[in-house]
Amino acid sequence: MLQPRPQTETPSQAVDRYFASIGWKPFRFQRSAWRAYANGASGLVHSATGTGKTLAVWMGPILKWIKENPDRTKWNPKRPPPVRVLWITPLRALAGDTEASLRAPIEGLGLPWLLESRTGDSKASAKARQNKRLPTALVTTPESLSLMLTHQRLLEQLQGLEAVVVDEWHELLGTKRGIQTELGLARLRKLNPQLRTWGVSATLGNLDEAQESLFGVDPPNQVRLIQGYTKKRLKLESLIPANMERFPWTGHIGTKMVPQVAELIAKVKSVLVFANTRSQTEIWYQHLLKQRPDWAGEIALHHGSLDASVRRWVENGLRDGSVRAVVCTSSLDLGVDFTAVDLVIQIGSPKGAARLLQRAGRSGHQPDAESRLAFVPTNAIELIELAAAQDAIGKGHLEARPLLRKPLDVLAQHVVTIAIGGGFGADELLREVRTTCAYQTLSDHEWQWVLDFVVRGGSSLEAYPDFHRVNVHAGRYIVEDRRRITAHRMNIGTIVSDASMKVKFMKGKTLGTAEEHFLSKLNPGDRFLFAGRLVALVRVRDNVAYVRRASGEPDSVPRWMGGRLPLSSELSAELRLKIQQASTGNLVGREMKALRRLFEIQQRWSLLPRGDQFLIERIETRGGHQLFLFPFEGRLVHEGLAALFAYRISRFQKTTFTMACNDYGIVLQSPHAVDIHDAIERKLFSSDSLVNDIMNSMNSTEMAKRQFRQIARVAGLIQQGFPGQGKSTSHIQASSNLFFDVFSQYDPDNLLLEQSRREVLEFQLESSRMLDALDRIERSEIVVMEPPKVTPLSFSLLVDKLRDRISSETLADRIRRLQSQLEKEADKG
Structure with missing residues (x-):
């Protein structure tokens, strides 16, 4: 509770009094940010999660306003000041929690400010009210900012904007949403050249590029980098299976660890259980409830496809302590955390050191508190990833966010946005666009x-x-047609996913959204897990899937697209280093020691490669001749490399290949033995002609069509439709394919076609990482081994290949038999 205010009190003393009331004392980096703001500077606050970044930025505008309005008798909450601060959050799911965090000092200091949110979850009545008069401070998203720029009345108010804050900038950096934000910031600076721009970020490996993207190439005011606490006390622990199998396969451990996870949850008051996909959250939530039925109502589910009301209920439950644990995705990965959370559990590898650090920081969310994270592997080899991630964090080797350059689909959408919001002159807008980092080299x-x-x-x-x-x-340039204006506003944004349908009870509330491609495969009566419930489909009508409660076992779990995380290049390098250490018997930490028996079999039958070696295993099985290659570069890179290697081998040896990949390696199966030594002599691993060979080795046209589908939607060629008139996935796919074919035939120099091919190489195939991988392999000692049996490293690849041909029930039985045979062979040694 705030102490009584002295009769004479400076703004700085008022803020100190507020901090004392919540048991804190301002840090040096926070005061540095406040001084910089008072001097008219823009800045980026870079500090570890849970160290006070939000208040470092938020108190700057508050202090300035108090200084400008010292007479408290004139503070009238019924007449709040006009808009001063725009706070951009990367996820609408964070807006409510962010708003609550920003509201606390407003109320604690008795400011007459009005603070509100404006996101896709906001009510139409609130948006209509805001269109007439914006609040003093507004929490919004990149998409909602773009929508605001289409309303000329709002532009007049935004001219008086004093500051814009971009929260969690590291999550937007290097994405099309980040570029949408860059363009929005350029427009706000055009409206007010003295606008202060502030960013809030943690876990970034390329700060210079982050600053340039945030502030533009020619910032109107001085720019400061405020470094807070970049390191925080961190305790990472692993839940290691009691029986560590020597021949693991992806996803096999998974829910077997539920009893251990439940035991860990029972020991603490509040937990966030992170899974990497929304489907995983649904599955783990159900398994935890089966393990502890008495926790019904005390554990909850949270992901971006759930209805806003469901998410708010969960968030409030965390705040008031009524919810013990939340199984969640990145929807609770960012932003202001809940002080009650004292443990984070990570299911499966987060595939990056920075993401692991970010999620760990959700617990112990105070500068002097220890962050605790428990790691649950879904594959035994993921324990090496955790050990590698810990080393990367210790060395400060956090992932950089590569920047996007000149995506013309985003620019086309922005141009229409500005044309709706009052119009523009071509030269004038070009100068504005070129102030952004993304479009500074945009040609005439x-x-x-x-x-x-x-x-x-x-x-x-x-x-x-x-x-x-x-x-x-x-x-x-202006837009006059009302229908076009409405259509554009309905389709603003760069988040592209399959068309979705609402999932709603026949009589009752909306649960959320699921992708159409999943729901279209269901028949009435089919049961599936959704929003933590078992439901059965009743019917689909007007783009809504109506369901009822069901009992028994689910027939399926929704699969949302885009959930697979790529292994970062930084973590890949640390992973190879850990395997090199294991090759010499240097096993540091519980995770590596737990894998001792697995390493021993791998070394006895084949090899644990050093960092300067590249391992190839040749094994003949009942399925054919298997060629296992281990670049340890991540699944996305391996998918491209697998197609490339198969293509290059088939040019001089007639054979057919079936392929599979995981984050560690590649398997190529053929009916004939491959002369791998001859293939190496013929430059199998050469980086020469890489792009040409990639395009020839894969169905590059079909991949470009898929990528073009996203580009066409962002650029406005195809649209989702109006509310209640949504277009089906098949309709959108057919439309985008038609555009692709028309452009290819009649307009081959179309720049959107060129962009789709470029994005295939960079996004889908990570061609730059493929080039680096090939260069590394060429410099390495190529070691070809012919083990007597399938090794621990190759076993999971063999399983992944079997998945494509065998049903899940048969697969599990087949794998158990294979494991049993291999374990017996290993024991003979």
Whole structure:
């Protein structure tokens, strides 16, 4: 509780009094940020999770306002000040928690400020009220900011904006949503050249690029980097299976660890259980409830596809202590944490040191508190990843976020947005766009192409009026058609996923959304897990899937796209180093020591490669001749490398391959033995002609079509439709394929086609990492082994290949037999 206010009190003393009331004392880096803000600077606060970054930024505007309004008798909460601060959060699921955190000092200091949120979850009535008058401070998202820029009345208010804060900038950096934010910031600076821009970030490996992207290439005011606590006390522990199998396979441990996880949850008051996919959260939530039925109502589920009301209930339960544990995805990965959480449990590898550090920081969310994280492997070899991640964190080798350059689909959408929001002159907007890091090298040709695309649809769509979105009058670009304005507002954003349907009880509330491709495969009566419940499909009508409660066992679990996390290059390097250490018997830490027997078999039958070695295993099985290769570069890189290697071998040896990959290696199966030594001599691992060979080795046209589907939706060529009139996935797919074919035939120089091919190489195939991997392999000693049996490293790859051909029930039985045979062979040694 705040102490009584002295009769004469400076703004700084008032803030100190507020901090004392919550048991804190301002840190030096926080005071540095406040001084920088008072001097008119912009800045990036870089500090570990849970060390006070939010207050470091938020108190700057508050202190300045108190100094400008010293007479408290004139503070009238019924007449709040006009808009001063815009706070951009990367996830709408965070908006409520962020708003609560920002509200605490407003109320504690008795400020007459009005603080509200504006996201996709906000009510239409609240948005209509805000369109007339914005609150003093507004929490919003990149998408909602873009929508605001289409309302001319709001632009007049935003001219008086004093500061914009971008929260969790490291999550937006290097994404199209981040570039959407860059463009929005450039527009806000145009409205107010003195605007202060502040970023909040943790766990970043490329701070210089992060600053340039946030502030633009020619910032209007001085820029400060405020370094807070970059290291925090961290305790990582692993839940190691009692029986560590020497021949593990992906996902096999998983829910077998539920009893140990439940025992750990029971020892603490509040826990976040992170899974890497929404499907995993549904499964783990149900298994925990089966393990502890008495926890019904005390454990909850939280992910981005759940209805906003469900998410709010969970968040409130964490705050008031009524919820013991939440099984969640990245929807609770970011932003202001709940002080009650004292443990984080991570299911499966987070695939990056920075993400592991970020999630660990959700617990002990105070600067002097210890962050605790318990790691639950879904595959025994993931224990090496945890050991590698701990080493990377200790060395400060956190992942950089590579920047995107000049995505024209995002720019086309932004151009239409600005044309709706009052219009623009071409040269004037070009100068503004070029102030962003992403578009600083935008050429005159590219700019004219974008203008031509939004005005007449480009050279191939000129005959179709539907694609004449922007009109030009006396050199000014504007949108006049009301239906086009509404359609654009309904489709603003760069988050592209499969078309989704609401999932709703026949009589009752909405549970959330599931992707259409999943629901379309269900028949009435089919049961599935959703929002922590077992439900059965009743019918689909008007783009809504109506369900009822069900009993028994689920027939399926929804699979949302985009859940697979790629292994970072930094973690890959540390992983190879840990395996090199194991090759010499240097096993440091519980995780590595727990794998001793696995390493011994791998070394006895084959090899644990050093960092300067590249391991290939040749094994003949009943399925054919198996070639196992171990780059340890992550699944995405391996998918491209597998196709590349198969293509290059087949050019001089006629055979067919079936392939499988995981984060550690590749398996190529063929009916004929492959002369691998001859293949190496023929430059199998050469980085020469890489791009050309990649495009020839894969169905590059089909991959480009899939990528183009996303680009077409962001650029506005195809749209989801109006509320209640949503278009099906098949309709959108057919439309985007038609555009792709038309452009390929009649407009081959279309810049969106070029962008789709570029994004295939970088996003889907990670071609730059493939190039680095090939260069490393070429410099390495190539070691070809012919083990007597399938080794521990190759076993999980063999299982992944079997998955494509065998049903799950049969697969489990087959794997158990294989494991049993291999364990017996290992014991003979």
